[in-house]
Amino acid sequence: MEKNKILVVEDESELLVLYDEMLHDDYKVLTSGTGKDAIEIFDRESPRIVIMDIKLPDMSGIEVTKYIKDKSPDTIVIAVSAYGDRLKEALDVGASTLVQKPFIYKELYTLLKDLTHPIDATAETKTVMNIEGSNFIPSSLTRTAFDAVIENMGEGSLKILLKRTGLERYIGNLPPQDESPSITREEYTKLIQNVFYIFGEKGARPILYICGKAGFKHSLEDNPALFGVAGVAMKLMSEEKKKKFILSKVLKRLEEIFGNPHILEEDENNLYVKLPVCPYCKGLTSTKPICYTPIGFYEEVLKWATGKPEKVEQIQCKAMGHENCVFQISK
Numbered sequence: 066m067e068k069n070k071i072l073v074v075e076d077e078s079e080l081l082v083l084y085d086e087m088l089h090d091d092y093k094v095l096t097s098g099t100g101k102d103a104i105e106i107f108d109r110e111s112p113r114i115v116i117m118d119i120k121l122p123d124m125s126g127i128e129v130t131k132y133i134k135d136k137s138p139d140t141i142v143i144a145v146s147a148y149g150d151r152l153k154e155a156l157d158v159g160a161s162t163l164v165q166k167p168f169i170y171k172e173l174y175t176l177l178k179d180l181t182h183p184i185d186a187t188a189e190t191k192t193v194m195n196i197e198g199s200n201f202i203p204s205s206l207t208r209t210a211f212d213a214v215i216e217n218m219g220e221g222s223l224k225i226l227l228k229r230t231g232l233e234r235y236i237g238n239l240p241p242q243d244e245s246p247s248i249t250r251e252e253y254t255k256l257i258q259n260v261f262y263i264f265g266e267k268g269a270r271p272i273l274y275i276c277g278k279a280g281f282k283h284s285l286e287d288n289p290a291l292f293g294v295a296g297v298a299m300k301l302m303s304e305e306k307k308k309k310f311i312l313s314k315v316l317k318r319l320e321e322i323f324g325n326p327h328i329l330e331e332d333e334n335n336l337y338v339k340l341p342v343c344p345y346c347k348g349l350t351s352t353k354p355i356c357y358t359p360i361g362f363y364e365e366v367l368k369w370a371t372g373k374p375e376k377v378e379q380i381q382c383k384a385m386g387h388e389n390c391v392f393q394i395s396k
């Protein structure tokens with residue numbers, strides 16, 4: 066199969082070399098250091114994606130973006146700049162997404178590398194990443210859990226749950242829907258344990274499942290840069306690649322939040338998420354898998370990435386005595 070063409074417009078030649086190294090395995094990489102040259106190459110080669118630096122020596126990247134989008138509305142333009150306000154202009158003339166420049170070396174580098182090797186990138190990140198992070202769960206996740214209890218069992222039940230978990234401070238005072246720190250990881254685990262204790266396995270199941278689904282919706286809102294860039298990156302991928310790519314992204318984020326490894330593995334037919342430490346069933350025993358929150362979360366993630374319903378099955382659970390919690394996703 067012929068490779069997709071990608072045009073990189075950037076006047077820093079070192080950066081051009083870097084882009085080329087990252088991309089040339091999977092794309093035919095075209096490069097340009099000026100706007101005028103970029104337009105010429107675009108007219109001749111019709112690349113599918115353009116990475117556009119806004120600040121060019123001869124003309125503005127905004128003008129070039131406008132030219133490209135007018136001529137070929139389907140072309141994906143990723144605008145890159147150190148100046149936030151100019152990025153807004155790029156969006157106005159049709160750029161698909163924005164990457165602000167201090168961000169580029171870290172985020173865009175990872176992103177573009179993931180385009181070619183999603184799973185390897187995760188493995189590599191794992192070895193260097195500090196997964197300790199903050200010991201506090203973001204407010205939006207805590208709020209999502211509380212809302213799921215109210216929705217399924219009513220406000221009175223939430224009150225009982227909060228009292229039992231030692232979280233009286235949230236009675237009549239729900240945490241905000243944002244990234245500010247809320248309860249500790251230990252409290253989050255205790256909260257889930259008490260959901261099982263108070264509502265039983267049958268009652269806990271829909272609460273925790275909905276909690277996972279809604280949790281992803283809020284992550285989308287809270288991380289527009291991550292999902293905006295990922296959405297554009299995935300447009301050209303096969304369904305299997307999309308799944309691997311988005312899972313590697315969200316698992317990394319979940320590792321930061323919960324401070325435990327989220328390992329992505331695969332065999333011929335399936336992808337697997339493996340949790341050697343599981344915040345969703347810690348201290349619980351069961352005869353069947355009970356980690357419903359991540360199931361809801363992963364299903365929603367995959368549906369967002371592929372545009373169709375996806376089924377995630379938990380095939381091992383620490384609550385049943387297995388060594389890991391393992392979730393299976395068909396490729």
Ligand SMILES: [Zn+2]
Nearest residue numbers: 343346356390
């Ligand atoms: Zn578990």
